[in-house]
Amino acid sequence: MRDTHLDEEAPVSAADPNLYLDLGPFPLASGHVLPEARLAYQTAGTLNAAKDNAVLLPHMYSGTADFMHAFIGEGRPLDPSRYFFVLPAQLGSGTSSSPSNTPPPYDRGSFPAVATSDDVRAQHRLVTEHLGIERLVMVSGWSMGGQQTLEWAVRYPEVVERAVPFAATLRNPDHCTVFCDLHTDALRSDPAWNGGSYERSSDVHVGLRRHAQAFALMGASSHMYRAEAWRELGFTSRDGFVQGFLQAYFLPMDPNDLLCQARKWRSSDVALEHGGDLAAAVARVTAKVTDVAFTGDLFFPPEDIRNDAALIPGATYEEIGSVWGHFTMFNLRAEDTAQIDAVYAKALADA
Amino acid sequence: MRDTHLDEEAPVSAADPNLYLDLGPFPLASGHVLPEARLAYQTAGTLNAAKDNAVLLPHMYSGTADFMHAFIGEGRPLDPSRYFFVLPAQLGSGTSSSPSNTPPPYDRGSFPAVATSDDVRAQHRLVTEHLGIERLVMVSGWSMGGQQTLEWAVRYPEVVERAVPFAATLRNPDHCTVFCDLHTDALRSDPAWNGGSYERSSDVHVGLRRHAQAFALMGASSHMYRAEAWRELGFTSRDGFVQGFLQAYFLPMDPNDLLCQARKWRSSDVALEHGGDLAAAVARVTAKVTDVAFTGDLFFPPEDIRNDAALIPGATYEEIGSVWGHFTMFNLRAEDTAQIDAVYAKALADA
Missing domain, CATH: 1.10.1740.110 (Rna Polymerase Sigma Factor; Chain: A)
Incomplete structure (x- = not known):
């Protein structure tokens, strides 16, 4: 068990690439309060003096903050010489507060249910209170990272300038x-x-x-x-x-x-805190949204994402992908990465 | 356990709609010999004197011969006043020789592996030796019934005049x-x-x-x-x-x-006894084949069936279906049944 009271800025060891923000007692959407909650995160690039070059990249199911570095690179659209990247770790993913690292009585199978909105509220505290960032150039992620991206756009429209969810929907599809x-x-x-x-x-x-x-x-x-x-x-x-x-x-x-x-994924729905009214929830969005589907995706089929894009004010629908379907974002083919980079280049063209 | 020595022509009881053909010791593709094997079947309509009005309708995974009656009806393309229907029960489906009805040592988890070709050889004995039918107007089935249909067309081209597999492929797709x-x-x-x-x-x-x-x-x-x-x-x-x-x-x-x-389904491949040479296997086909895919079928996607149809000499490709995908053949919507009937009407137009 790691100590949850860590220095906020320093990695715990040379082997641990994460920074940790101590959230204290953290109220969850379920009504539970998670005592001594913490949010792990990583960064890339440098936050400028105006604090207006930050991009938030939440990760997918089973992933870690490490994964999102795959989309960042000098000379690529997500260029660390231009942007400051914040890579938060999901609650439940093993570095942020999770069943595997929380002491009793909230340990293991008794860890409380976490909602997508819990992650987004924790990330909002990291971004605004801790890092002092008022506006994010972009929020973008894949799958559960995309669910968080959409939740950000609905919940904090005043912060999110651009939202680029890949392979995710406003509400988890029933088949999914x-x-x-x-x-x-x-x-x-x-x-x-x-x-x-x-x-x-x-x-x-x-x-x-x-x-x-x-x-x-x-x-x-x-x-x-x-x-x-x-x-x-x-x-x-x-x-x-x-x-x-x-x-x-x-x-x-x-x-x-x-x-x-998975419990969080299964229940993800931006309308949850709007009485189930999806239209009311998406009406809050002011970000420029690029809603990206992968051809052949069996988790979040293009048709669901196309329907979402039609609901979200001003959203653009993009469909890319390869034989890899939902796994297109794993960068298993150079052309998959190239297509993803092209989406980012287009989304950030006016940034 | 039912006695496997049954009168071949009489149902065992008023409650049992099946007839049984005693196959005796039956050699399986695996090399095993199944002692006292039997094939259950049902019929509908009347075999004419020339014995040239027979249609064979093998059933799908988890089904029974009962199921295929759903496609037979007065005034419909599969009209029992015109055709004589033979509805064989799969080996392993509970009425034909199966784990659940075979005595030790071939009972339950120790029942030997059965191949699609075993069913088709057993059905061939029923049709030719037992019923004295030399030519079948059509063989048609869904899913595993379609796999058997394709095996029939490859194995016994001299018997099969028309083959209409629904939602099945020559070789089980890897994803399936x-x-x-x-x-x-x-x-x-x-x-x-x-x-x-x-x-x-x-x-x-x-x-x-x-x-x-x-x-x-x-x-x-x-x-x-x-x-x-x-x-x-x-x-x-x-x-x-x-x-x-x-x-x-x-x-x-x-x-x-x-x-x-399921083991049979998983391994189904018409090329198995042709050294894996799919082209050599399908070159044997002389039946008029109508290869039918269901839109949105996640077991046997249309693309696989379209590829098959391009391989089979003279085959016609048809795509029908509804939101029910692979389950289109369950007749859950009247329009699904209507589409299936239309395929049969077209396939039998020259019969």
């Missing part, structure tokens, strides 16, 4: 909820899960493998398997890909942390 | 195999499955429910959930549909029987 129910049940199906009270996360490896199988099914498109695009990653068989890519990716993770995130 | 791995593992994930040695199939209800969830995810399209088309079936919530439709459908079934069928 059926998927969340399946992959969370896959984790819990392992008797070693034991209601969340396992000793070591690796004890739940059977559940983690089943969970990986669900992502093997839904993360990429049928076209990817037809084209055997997994060969591009160096695998020599389909099953070798499922094991060497998906199982290898998920096996080191903590099941309770994944379940905490 | 990933799905089979997921839903079979869902069944086996229940500790009560116990390697197939449970006492009562209802003991494995948790596994059967998990298996149902996989079909809730993949059987219909994302569009169906977006449109809440489950309301048309009388359900008042998404979860009510999953429980009341999918769980209710699968819960009465036998897990070993489902696993036997």
Whole structure:
């Protein structure tokens, strides 16, 4: 268990790339108060004196702040010589307050439910109170990071100048909820899960493998398997890909942390705090929104995102992608990264 | 356990609509010989004196011969006043030789693997040896019934005049195999499955429910959930549909029987006995093939079926369907049935 009272500015060790903001007792949307909550984050680039060059990049399910560095680079649209990037870690992802790092009685399977809005309120405190930033040039993320992006645009229109959600919807699609129910049940199906009270996360490896199988099914498109695009990653068989890519990716993770995130994903809905009135919620948006779908995405199909874009005032709809479907954002093909960069270049053209 | 030595022509009881053909010791593609194998079947209509009005309708995964009656009706393209319909039951489906009705040592989890070609060879004996039919006006089925239809066209071109597979491919798509791995593992994930040695199939209800969830995810399209088309079936919530439709459908079934069928489905490939040479296999086809895809089908996507149709000599590609995706063939909407009937009318126009 890490000490939750950390110096706010210094990484805990040379090996830990994260900074930590102590949030103190943090009230959650559920009504629970999480005592001694903390938000992990990373940064890239330099905040200018006017504090008007900040970009916020929340990450996806199962990810960490590390992941979002993949879109940042000198000479690329997300250029650290121009922008200051803030990469917050999701609550429940293992570095920010999570089932795996919170002391009893809020530990492991007893960690309270977290909502997308909780992350966004915590990130808002980081950005405004802690970093002193009043306006964000852009908020952008993929999947659950995209859900947070949309929540930002609805909740804090006065802060968000541009919102670029990739593969995410205002309200989790029902079919995607059926998927969340399946992959969370896959984790819990392992008797070693034991209601969340396992000793070591690796004890739940059977559940983690089943969970990986669900992502093997839904993360990429049928076209990817037809084209055997997994060969591009160096695998020599389909099953070798499922094991060497998906199982290898998920096996080191903590099941309770994944379940905490999945519960948040499943319930994500920008209208939750607007009495379920989606029109009222999106009417708040003043950011320039670029709503990006991936062709063949089985989690957040293009049709759902196109419908969202039609609801959001002034939003632009973009569809890109490859055989990788939802996994397009994993940068598995250079042309996927190029398409994502092109979206960023266009979204930031007037920045 | 039913006696496998049954009168070949008489139903076992008033409650059993099936006829049974005793196949004797039946050699399987795997090399195993299934002793005292039997094939259950049903018929509709009357075989004419020339024996040239027969249509064979193999059924899908989890189905029974009962199901295929749904496409037969006076005044419809599959008219029992004109055609004689033979509705064979799959090996492994509970009436033909199956894990659930075979005595030790071939019982339950120890039932040998069955291939699509085994069903088709058994059905060929029924049609030619037992019923004395030399030519079939048409073979047609859905999903695994479509896999059998394609196997018929490749294996017995001299018998099949028309082949109309719905939502099936010459070789199971890799993505569909990933799905089979997921839903079979869902069944086996229940500790009560116990390697197939449970006492009562209802003991494995948790596994059967998990298996149902996989079909809730993949059987219909994302569009169906977006449109809440489950309301048309009388359900008042998404979860009510999953429980009341999918769980209710699968819960009465036998897990070993489902696993036997799924193993067959997963490995289905008309080229298996042609050294994997798909072109050589399809070159044998002389039937008039109408290859039918369902829009939004997540098991057998239209693109795979379109590719197949381009390979099969003279085949016609048709795409129909509704928000129900793979489940279009369940006749959940009157217009789905109407589209299927239209395909049959066209395929049989020159019959």
